[in-house]
Amino acid sequence: MAGGLAALLDDIAVLAKLAAASVDDVAAASGRAGVKAAGLVIDDTAVTPRYVHGFTPDRELPIVWKIALGSLRNKMLFILPAVLLLNLFLPWALTPILMVGGLYLAFEGAEKVYEVFGGHQAEKKTEPAAASGPDTEKTMVAGAIRTDFILSAEIMVISLNEVTDESFWTQAITLILVGIAITAGVYGAVGLLVKVDDIGLKMIEGGQGAREAFGRFLVSAMPKVFTVLSTVGIAAMLWVGGHILLAGVDDLGWHAPYELVHHLEEGAHDVAGIGGFLGWFVNTLCSAVIGLVVGAVVVLVMHFIPRKNAH
Template structure:
C-alpha cells in the first residue's frame, strides 16, 4: 500500500514537472514570438493615444477599455482561428502573407517620414497640430465617441493581424494545440501591454497636474516634470515607431525573399554582420546593428516606392489633367 502510494506520488510529481515544463515552453515561445512583433507593437502603442485626443479626461480610460476589448476580440475570435487554419492547411502562404505585411509596415513608416518632411497629412493637406482641434470631441456626443472607437478597432485589426502572423511564423513548427495556446498567450499579453501603456501615457499628464498641486515640493516638482515631459515622450515614441516599422518591415522582406529562393541580398547582409562580429567586446552589438540598419534601409526603399505609387504619381497625374 505504502509502495503504491509512493509510486502514485512519484507519478503526480512527474506530471507536475511535465506541466511546469510545458508552461515554461509556452511562455518562452510566446516571448520569442512577441519579440519578433516588437515593431508593430511599438507602432500600435504610438498610434492609439491619438484616438482619445480631445475627449474629456473622464472618458479617456473607458474609451481605451472599449478599444482594448475590441482588439482582443479581433485577435481571439477572428485572426487566431484564421491564422491557425492557414498554418495547418496552407503553411506555404505564411511567407507571402508576411511579406505583404512587411511591405505594409515599410509603407506606413515611409509615409510617416513623407508626412514629416512635407508637412502633409494622409489626404495631402497641411497637417494641423493636436493643439489646434477646432472643437473638442467631448462636446460632440456619443456618436463621435463610437465613431472614434470603431476607427481605432479597425486600425487595430490590421496591426493585430500583422502581430499574430509574425508570432505564428515563429512557432509554425509547434503542434497545433501548442500553436493555439502560444498565440492566445501572445494575444492576451500584447493587448494588456499595449493598452496598459497607452492608458498610462494618456493619463500621465493628469497624474502630473494632480501632483503639481500638492503642497509637498518634491511631489509638485515631479508633477510639473511629468506635464512638461509627456509631449516629448509622445514625440520620441512616434519616432521610435517609425524606425521600428521600417526595421521590422525590411527584415521581414529580406528573410521572405531568402525563403522564396533568392538569398543573395540577405546573404550580403549576413556576411556584413559576420565581418564585424569578431570585434572585441562589441562584435555582437555591431552585427545586430548592421542587420538592423540594412533591414531599415530595405524597408525605407520599398516603403518609398509604395508611397510614390500611392501619393506622388496620382498627384502628378491630377496636376497634368488640370
C-alpha cells in the same frame, strides 16, 4: 536576426518554438514573447493616445478599454482561426502574408517620413474630439481597432510560423497566450501614458515642494515622451518591415539580398570590443534602408501617380 527591435521577429519565433514543449512552457514563453512583441507595435502605443485626445479625462480609460477589447477580438475571433486554418490547408501562404504585412509597415514608416520632411503634418490636424458630436467616440475607437489589426496579424503569424510542426492545440494555446499578453502589455502601457499628465496635475494641485515640482515635470515631459515614441515607432516600422521583406524573399528563393546583409553583419562582428553592437547596427540599418526604399516606392505609387493622373 541580430538584435534590437529588428530581432523581435526571431525572438518571438524562438520563444514560441520553445513553448511547444508543454502547456506550462507555452504560458511562460508566451508571456515573455508578449512583452518583447510590444516593441513591434510601439507605433500603436504612440498613436493610440491620440485617439483619446480632446475627450474629457473620465472618458480616456474607457476608450482605451474599448480599443483593447477590440484588439483582443481581432486576435481571438478573426486572426487566430484564420492563421490556424491557413496552416492546416495553405501553409505556403504564411510567408507571403508576412511579407504583405512587412510591406504595409514599410509604407506606413515611409509615409510618416514623407510627412515630416514634406511638411504635410499640419494637414492632419482636427478639432478636439469632445467638440465633434456624440458619435466621435465610436468613430475614434473603430479607427484605432482597424489600425491595430495589421500588426496583430503580423505577430500572430510570426508566432505560428515557428510552431507549425506542433499539434493543433499547442499552436492554438501559444497564439492565445501571446495575443493576451501583447494586448495587456500594450494597452496597459497606453492607459498609463494617457493618465500621466492627469496624475501630474493632481500632484500640482494637491502638493507643494518636491511633490509639486515632480507633478510639473510629468506634465511638461509627456509631449516629449510622445514625440520620442513616435520617432522610435517610425524607425521600428521601417526596420521591422524591411527585415520581414528581406527574410521573406530569402524564404521564397531569392537569397542574394539576405546573404549580402548577413555577410556585412558577420564582417562587423569581427571588430574587437564592439563587434556585437556593430553587427546589430549593420543588420538594423540595412533592414531600415530596405524598408525605406520599398516603402518610398509604395508612397510614390499611392500619392503621386494618382495625383498626376488626376491632372
